[in-house]
Amino acid sequence: MPHRPSLSSSSTASTSSDLPNRLLKSVTPNSLLASTHKRYKTPLSVETRSKNFSKTKSVLSSVPASPSRRNGSASRPQTPASPRTPRKGAESPSLMPATSEMDVSNVDPEQVLVDYQMIEDAEVSGEIDQAWLDAAMQDHGKHDKVMVSVRVRSSEGQTAWNTSPSTNNIKLDPNYTKNPASNSNPVSFNFDAVLTGSPNKPVYTTVARSHVHAAMDGYNAVVFAYGQTASGKTYTLSGGDDEPGIIPRAMRDVFGFIRQTPTREYLLRCSYLEIYNENIHDLLAPPSMAAASPVQIQGGGGSDIILTPLREEVVTSLKGVKEVLKRGEGNRRTACTDWNDRSSRSHSVFRLVIESRERGTGEDDGDSISTGRQTPAAGGRQTPGLNGRQTPGSGGSKLQARGGRSVQTSVLSLIDLAGSEKATSDKERTREGKYINTSLLTLGTVIGTLSDNASKRKSDHVPFRNSKLTRMLQPSLSGNARISVVCTLNPDPGAIGESMSTLQFAKRIKNVHLHAQKKEVIDTEALIERYRKEIEDLTRRLAEREAEAPVRARRLSAQEQLAETKAMRDLNNRIQQLTNLILTSESQAVDEAKGEESRPASPTKIDFDMSPYQLQQELLAARTQLESQANQILSLEASLLSRPPLDAGASENEKDRLIAEQTKTIKELEIVVKGYEENLGEPLRAVKEDVEKEWKDKLHEEVRKREEKERWGEELVKQLDKEKRIRTKLEEERRALAAFVSKFDSLGLTPSKVRSPRPSSGGVSSIFAGKPQNTISEIDSGKNVFETPLRLETHKLQLQPSLLDQVMPQEQWEDDGLDFDDSPVKRRVFEFGTGGVSKKGKGVAVIGVAREVLSDKENIVPPAAGTTAR
Numbered sequence: 001m002p003h004r005p006s007l008s009s010s011s012t013a014s015t016s017s018d019l020p021n022r023l024l025k026s027v028t029p030n031s032l033l034a035s036t037h038k039r040y041k042t043p044l045s046v047e048t049r050s051k052n053f054s055k056t057k058s059v060l061s062s063v064p065a066s067p068s069r070r071n072g073s074a075s076r077p078q079t080p081a082s083p084r085t086p087r088k089g090a091e092s093p094s095l096m097p098a099t100s101e102m103d104v105s106n107v108d109p110e111q112v113l114v115d116y117q118m119i120e121d122a123e124v125s126g127e128i129d130q131a132w133l134d135a136a137m138q139d140h141g142k143h144d145k146v147m148v149s150v151r152v153r154s155s156e157g158q159t160a161w162n163t164s165p166s167t168n169n170i171k172l173d174p175n176y177t178k179n180p181a182s183n184s185n186p187v188s189f190n191f192d193a194v195l196t197g198s199p200n201k202p203v204y205t206t207v208a209r210s211h212v213h214a215a216m217d218g219y220n221a222v223v224f225a226y227g228q229t230a231s232g233k234t235y236t237l238s239g240g241d242d243e244p245g246i247i248p249r250a251m252r253d254v255f256g257f258i259r260q261t262p263t264r265e266y267l268l269r270c271s272y273l274e275i276y277n278e279n280i281h282d283l284l285a286p287p288s289m290a291a292a293s294p295v296q297i298q299g300g301g302g303s304d305i306i307l308t309p310l311r312e313e314v315v316t317s318l319k320g321v322k323e324v325l326k327r328g329e330g331n332r333r334t335a336c337t338d339w340n341d342r343s344s345r346s347h348s349v350f351r352l353v354i355e356s357r358e359r360g361t362g363e364d365d366g367d368s369i370s371t372g373r374q375t376p377a378a379g380g381r382q383t384p385g386l387n388g389r390q391t392p393g394s395g396g397s398k399l400q401a402r403g404g405r406s407v408q409t410s411v412l413s414l415i416d417l418a419g420s421e422k423a424t425s426d427k428e429r430t431r432e433g434k435y436i437n438t439s440l441l442t443l444g445t446v447i448g449t450l451s452d453n454a455s456k457r458k459s460d461h462v463p464f465r466n467s468k469l470t471r472m473l474q475p476s477l478s479g480n481a482r483i484s485v486v487c488t489l490n491p492d493p494g495a496i497g498e499s500m501s502t503l504q505f506a507k508r509i510k511n512v513h514l515h516a517q518k519k520e521v522i523d524t525e526a527l528i529e530r531y532r533k534e535i536e537d538l539t540r541r542l543a544e545r546e547a548e549a550p551v552r553a554r555r556l557s558a559q560e561q562l563a564e565t566k567a568m569r570d571l572n573n574r575i576q577q578l579t580n581l582i583l584t585s586e587s588q589a590v591d592e593a594k595g596e597e598s599r600p601a602s603p604t605k606i607d608f609d610m611s612p613y614q615l616q617q618e619l620l621a622a623r624t625q626l627e628s629q630a631n632q633i634l635s636l637e638a639s640l641l642s643r644p645p646l647d648a649g650a651s652e653n654e655k656d657r658l659i660a661e662q663t664k665t666i667k668e669l670e671i672v673v674k675g676y677e678e679n680l681g682e683p684l685r686a687v688k689e690d691v692e693k694e695w696k697d698k699l700h701e702e703v704r705k706r707e708e709k710e711r712w713g714e715e716l717v718k719q720l721d722k723e724k725r726i727r728t729k730l731e732e733e734r735r736a737l738a739a740f741v742s743k744f745d746s747l748g749l750t751p752s753k754v755r756s757p758r759p760s761s762g763g764v765s766s767i768f769a770g771k772p773q774n775t776i777s778e779i780d781s782g783k784n785v786f787e788t789p790l791r792l793e794t795h796k797l798q799l800q801p802s803l804l805d806q807v808m809p810q811e812q813w814e815d816d817g818l819d820f821d822d823s824p825v826k827r828r829v830f831e832f833g834t835g836g837v838s839k840k841g842k843g844v845a846v847i848g849v850a851r852e853v854l855s856d857k858e859n860i861v862p863p864a865a866g867t868t869a870r
């Protein structure tokens with residue numbers, strides 16, 4: 001029996017010095033009752049969770065051989081559902097600071113990085129050396145299944161199980177089978193490991209160490225203990241000072257790993273929570289705060305989940321981790337149940353988020369050299385919560401990729417599940433037990449479905465959302481984590497039923513398939529470098545294929561040649577795609593350098609957090625876009641090729657001109673194509689604007705010309721109307737004059753009665769017959785030979801009403817609306833009358849002529865032939 005000294009001075013348990021007394025007490029029923037009674041006064045404990053594993057003997061003997069009830073339950077006082085009160089040794093919740101100095105939202109991650117130089121000897125496990133590390137690495141990379149181990153609790157009493165650690169087998173003792181006749185076919189199970197005994201070190205080494213290393217290497221890892229109440233889950237996970245369990249050993253290994261890895265620097269932050277009655281409580285926050293704002297689960301659907309609000313404490317040393325653990329364990333809910341003095345009444349989850357990147361040279365680190373342990377937020381740097389880039393407690397990455405150095409992020413989750421149990425005699429415990437059993441049942445269903453899906457290649461719905469526990473474990477159980485399960489068994493024959501159900505759970509979870517992936521956030525520089533390398537590789541392969549093409553073409557069938565062409569086209573497409581990605585990344589980097597943080601993400605930005613489905617969609621969209629760009633480029637090239645070929649007979653100058661023209665066009669096309677590449681399908685903005693402007697100006701000019709023509713047309717129509725009206729009036733005038741003349745003639749005036757001594761044989765008609773040549777007839781196609789001079793003057797001279805009224809009423813003449821000021825007709829009329837004198841003079845002269853002709857018909861003497869009117 002190993003000696004187990006007390007765990008801590010603050011523990012309520014006795015020290016090793018009073019071991020004999022404790023042993024004595026432990027076997028006395030009265031003392032057991034007394035102690036139980038005393039404990040029930042504080043049913044929901046916040047006592048420091050470091051159980052007194054030093055009193056193994058007494059504890060083991062006090063743990064009932066089977067989950068049978070204890071005596072004294074009848075006298076148990078009612079359980080107050082009051083808030084937790086601290087027990088002796090636990091950190092008082094009221095003293096707990098509302099916020100912690102090491103809360104990740106209060107520190108600059110760059111200032112609290114841990115590297116190999118900072119690890120002190122005392123912090124690391126002496127067993128870790130390079131060979132050991134190499135072995136651990138090789139191991140953890142291979143598994144695609146859950147690692148399942150069974151640990152049978154030590155017992156001094158009877159045991160129902162026969163174990164064989166060397167063959168990893170566990171068998172039910174034939175004496176305890178229901179049907180002894182079935183001895184030939186005993187209940188037997190094989191697992192990855194079957195463990196017995198009290199030491200925790202071999203347990204850690206076997207079930208958890210490689211997973212811890214996987215987490216340090218960038219994989220998510222989960223280790224959890226499953227089993228009925230009092231079977232040893234907490235003992236396995238937490239242990240005690242003399243027999244530390246998986247959690248403290250894992251933390252020691254974390255720092256040991258860092259010490260052995262001089263090439264990287266780490267940001268470590270931990271959180272501690274419990275799921276109690278289907279509520280998640282932050283164990284690192286003061287209880288009042290944790291109760292007021294329970295932790296919520298966000299996200300999911302296969303991807304990572306976010307727990308908020310959840311305190312995350314940055315740790316830079318093993319001591320720091322121990323303090324955090326102590327604080328969290330002090331807040332855990334434990335109570336004395338019928339089967340376990342200090343039963344965990346909740347599922348507890350301790351999470352360590354590990355972010356790491358290659359150590360910089362210092363030049364690319366700016367002011368973030370981690371050459372020694374630094375105080376948080378030192379140096380006046382902005383804290384992450386203040387610079388707007390990070391959300392405190394959101395669970396996202398805090399460390400930035402820089403200088404081409406990518407950041408790996410992983411989470412190590414160490415989970416102590418509450419134990420399944422039968423109905424208890426206490427109301428409050430029964431209520432808790434109901435929640436515990438329900439969530440464990442859901443866990444079993446989820447595991448069962450996952451296992452069935454994997455073995456039968458189905459995709460049945462997995463009810464992750466039916467409990468907080470499975471919801472929280474969803475990303476890990478969906479496959480993106482390395483998982484190790486320790487199933488703990490109570491060897492007592494009275495617990496065979498529960499043990500069998502635990503073993504069935506272990507068997508099912510063994511079938512769940514895992515495909516853990518490293519999560520890496522890479523910065524633009526490193527990304528571009530990767531693309532460049534890939535392009536180089538592809539270009540080389542393409543060149544090789546092209547070189548072999550002629551030889552191969554002879555050997556290949558038509559179908560194979562098609563496949564070959566397609567393969568080469570794919571290579572080309574990929575090169576093109578990568579080139580575009582480089583261009584996009586580079587422009588993004590420039591924007592980032594300019595501080596354009598608000599710039600929307602480029603459509604081709606690679607987000608390594610995306611689910612494979614989202615990435616596929618992105619890829620599909622990018623391919624479609626590239627294909628359309630390729631088509632545009634092809635059509636541009638085609639139009640370039642379809643340009644008229646250079647005429648062989650063209651003169652040198654002409655050739656030069658055509659060459660210059662074609663060169664210019666090629667340049668323009670190049671700009672357009674480049675624009676398309678840079679803008680992912682958008683034409684170059686400047687080119688687009690130029691073209692638009694050019695066409696706008698042209699359009700304006702065309703509109704202006706059209707409007708001018710319309711105006712000109714309208715004017716022309718007006719002029720034509722005027723001309724028409726003039727023509728009509730002239731016609732009427734001609735008719736009137738003709739009537740007048742014929743009337744005049746019909747009066748039978750003889751030349752003797754006329755004052756003029758020069759008689760005319762033709763009468764008045766002869767006057768018109770002998771009119772001068774420059775009359776209106778010249779502009780009127782020779783039709784209205786009599787018109788204008790007389791018409792106008794007749795109108796102006798107010799011809800004798802007795803005569804004219806009959807043919808031309810006064811009003812008609814006045815209302816003709818003609819304006820002769822500018823008309824060519826008028827001009828000609830005046831010219832005709834005046835022979836080119838001034839406008840005013842012309843009018844007078846014309847009137848004079850008309851008056852001479854018309855004022856006194858008695859005096860009208862037709863001029864001699866060939867003479868003009870005076």
Ligand SMILES: Nc1ncnc2c1ncn2[C@@H]1O[C@H](COP(=O)(O)OP(=O)(O)OP(=O)(O)O)[C@@H](O)[C@H]1O
Binds near residue numbers: 053236
């Ligand atoms: N392998 C072991 N060797 C010695 N003692 C053990 C071992 N496993 C468990 N015990 C003891 O058994 C008791 C119950 O163990 P523990 O509290 O770890 O059970 P549990 O499964 O966590 O119970 P619960 O689900 O009720 O919290 C403890 O006192 C512990 O010290």
